[in-house]
Amino acid sequence: MPHPAEHADPLAPADPAAHATHDTLLVAAFAGGDATGAELETAAALVAGCPGCAALHGDLRLIAAALPAMPTPRRSRDFRLTAGQAASLRPAGWRRFLAPFAGPRFAFAAPLGSGLAALGLAGLLLAGTGLPLGGSTAGAGSESGTDTASGAAAASMPARAAPSPGLMVTTQGATAAPGVPDASTDPRLMALPAAQPSAGKGPEDTAAPEDTAVAGAAVPGMPVLLLASLAGLVAGAALVLLRLAGRSAARTH
Amino acid sequence: MLDSPRLTTAARRAAPVVQDARPSEAVEDPIQRRDLILLERARDGSLDAFNDLVECYQDHLFALVARMVPDRDQASDAVQEAFFSAYRNMRSFRGGSVRSWLSRIAINAAMDQQRLRKRRPSQPYPELEDESWQPPAGPEADPERTAMHTERGRVLQAALAAITPDQRHAIVMFDVEGYDYAEIAEITGVSLGTVKSRIHRGRLALRDLLEGSMGLFRGEEG
Numbered sequence: 397m398p399h400p401a402e403h404a405d406p407l408a409p410a411d412p413a414a415h416a417t418h419d420t421l422l423v424a425a426f427a428g429g430d431a432t433g434a435e436l437e438t439a440a441a442l443v444a445g446c447p448g449c450a451a452l453h454g455d456l457r458l459i460a461a462a463l464p465a466m467p468t469p470r471r472s473r474d475f476r477l478t479a480g481q482a483a484s485l486r487p488a489g490w491r492r493f494l495a496p497f498a499g500p501r502f503a504f505a506a507p508l509g510s511g512l513a514a515l516g517l518a519g520l521l522l523a524g525t526g527l528p529l530g531g532s533t534a535g536a537g538s539e540s541g542t543d544t545a546s547g548a549a550a551a552s553m554p555a556r557a558a559p560s561p562g563l564m565v566t567t568q569g570a571t572a573a574p575g576v577p578d579a580s581t582d583p584r585l586m587a588l589p590a591a592q593p594s595a596g597k598g599p600e601d602t603a604a605p606e607d608t609a610v611a612g613a614a615v616p617g618m619p620v621l622l623l624a625s626l627a628g629l630v631a632g633a634a635l636v637l638l639r640l641a642g643r644s645a646a647r648t649h
Numbered sequence: 650m651l652d653s654p655r656l657t658t659a660a661r662r663a664a665p666v667v668q669d670a671r672p673s674e675a676v677e678d679p680i681q682r683r684d685l686i687l688l689e690r691a692r693d694g695s696l697d698a699f700n701d702l703v704e705c706y707q708d709h710l711f712a713l714v715a716r717m718v719p720d721r722d723q724a725s726d727a728v729q730e731a732f733f734s735a736y737r738n739m740r741s742f743r744g745g746s747v748r749s750w751l752s753r754i755a756i757n758a759a760m761d762q763q764r765l766r767k768r769r770p771s772q773p774y775p776e777l778e779d780e781s782w783q784p785p786a787g788p789e790a791d792p793e794r795t796a797m798h799t800e801r802g803r804v805l806q807a808a809l810a811a812i813t814p815d816q817r818h819a820i821v822m823f824d825v826e827g828y829d830y831a832e833i834a835e836i837t838g839v840s841l842g843t844v845k846s847r848i849h850r851g852r853l854a855l856r857d858l859l860e861g862s863m864g865l866f867r868g869e870e871g
Binding site: 470 | 696700703708711712716724728733801802809825856859866
């Protein structure tokens with residue numbers, strides 16, 4: 397039978413005298429069956445060529461084999477719960493209310509809540525900045541206060557109008573939405589250009605009361621978005637908070 | 650792993666009588682089926698059902714935790730805390746093996762105890778002189794062999810108690826409890842490579858500590 401060292405990888409430091417310099421962790425990985433590739437070859441060469449590594453390899457395997465057969469520690473106490481302990485461990489009051497939210501059945505709450513809150517926030521931002529909905533930009537023109545024609549056009553195209561929430565004032569002054577401050581009485585709005593009919597334009601050019609009513613009907617588009625966004629934000633935040641509170645209550649109880 | 654102590658523990662364990670044979674889930678394993686029924690009853694408010702579960706697993710959990718936390722009192726506290734935690738969080742059980750669920754809770758409790766121990770060191774390893782640490786001995790065991798087995802278990806336990814907690818936890822979970830690397834990584838919250846490294850370094854440390862006693866381990870082989 398050839399000497400094990402003859403099979404050793406010439407690149408591996410398999411000199412028995414140099415055992416102290418050998419990588420024992422590599423031998424341990426080899427003994428545990430975790431060495432692969434180049435490590436496996438090196439470790440095999442070490443174990444084959446170095447008596448110290450071979451002894452270490454054998455000892456590590458013996459130790460690993462002996463560990464599962466270790467004596468079983470015997471308990472000195474009965475761990476069954478008393479009625480008093482159980483009562484103190486059961487959640488009470490608000491913890492009882494929050495307990496279901498900590499369970500796996502409510503695991504959807506955090507992602508769903510986060511999504512709802514994000515959508516709500518986005519909706520609020522959209523509504524707050526007055527960005528056009530449905531591709532209309534008429535509302536922006538109506539706020540310029542310089543082009544009465546465009547203001548009238550905005551009033552005459554209510555379905556596409558996208559004004560700022562809660563306020564729609566044109567130079568005609570007659571297109572204010574119902575329920576919003578009147579430019580003639582609200583000091584904030586009195587600073588705006590006076591609501592005078594432009595020269596050369598007849599009364600037919602001025603927004604008719606029907607137009608005003610219709611223009612007012614354009615406003616709910618934004619409040620609907622506003623309300624839906626707000627509801628989404630509140631519901632989402634509530635879901636996330638309930639989940640967090642439930643888990644926190646379960647941990648601290 | 651057929652000689653694993655947990656199998657003998659499971660064989661010794663007398664299962665409590667469970668009248669309810671609801672086919673709640675398609676569980677083939679009768680022990681698992683029993684555990685699920687008990688857990689379901691416990692969730693419905695039956696303390697007796699929960700205590701039946703405790704009775705089934707307290708030996709196993711104590712043996713597991715006592716190897717991870719060498720101080721017996723701290724191990725007992727950790728096991729008690731694990732059962733408290735299980736009782737509190739019964740509703741968060743996600744299905745699967747009740748035994749694994751309880752073991753994980755106990756391992757976490759043991760690791761918490763170790764962290765606490767780092768902050769408040771206690772008397773080191775009084776259990777090594779405790780006679781309750783007895784090896785399982787069958788009637789066929791001859792005295793010499795039993796004595797060697799006892800001594801081997803004693804020195805191994807002492808060496809295990811002397812390595813770092815991280816290495817000990819990894820070795821107990823892998824070599825004694827039979828968890829795989831991925832499970833240990835998940836439980837301990839470290840990478841797979843770290844788990845392997847802890848196990849290999851831990852075994853090397855054990856070998857250094859046991860260098861003078863390796864004859865006990867080679868004896869039975871010969």
